[in-house]
Amino acid sequence: MTVEALDAGQVLGRSGELAELLVDAVDGGASVGFLAPLDRAGAQAWWQGRAAGVAAGELALWAAYEGTRLVGTVSLAFPDKPNSRHRAELVKLMVHRTARGRGLGRRLLDTAERAAVAASVTLLHLDTETGSPAEHLYRTAGWTRLGAIPDYAASPVGVLRPTTIYYKQVGAAALAGEPSGG
Template sequence: LAPQAARGFWEKSLAAAARGERAVLGAWDGKNLVGTVTLLLDCPPNQPHRAEIAKLMTRTDYRGRGVGTRLMRAAERLAVEKGRMLLVLDTATEEGASRLYERLGFTLAGEIPDYALKPHGGLTGTLIYWKRIGQIS
């Protein structure tokens, strides 16, 4: 990803967080940001009970150390605090984090082929997951 594109993505994401449309959580090792996850909260009017997990990212040299698990648990807690009772997410079929999500109790709803572009070209499918996390308020 080109630095300018990454900067633009994060500027838009943090602006949306400032408006309360999402929450961006980070995992730090000292001064180093080693992982992030975004909780999308701006859902349609008929879906105020759900939130979406987006962009769980962990530095490659920190994978397998529990960073993603801790970020996901923090996002779930925040979603419950925000009155959400259902989380949804998607992950790439190839090289995605499906095993992590399944270990955390997410249920596979299905797969959509050719859903997104791979970073280095070509198409990949996506796996759609859901998880109940709280009570309807």
């Protein structure tokens, strides 16, 4: 498997493949911000809308391929406020159902964390559905659970579910041994 950063043109050019991955994630029950059934055209339009953020440097996106088939993504969303340029939000970590259980989620997570350090980001944060398989990945990768918010987002079938917030200090902050909470 290979993981590569996508530029804005690639996001547009591969929006169909990205849409197929997003539809698979939602169909598989992943709480990634969409309700089922998610139509391919809507998913493709959503991805096409991300190209401007990639072009502006507000969003970094990586895609994972098994051969030529897109099987995963992860993104970092960078805030635009001057007092928060040291942090980024990890978003849309998705692995196609046929590619799960082979370490791809961890590889994508590691890619985003290394890129954050290279961009002088020292704090990452994310939210995920409480009790989801993703929680195990984040805990075993050294992320710290901050807490859960009840009824934060609807699952793909429309049921309100709690969301757990995680964070991780990376780069200089992690090396300095600053407290990570816990």
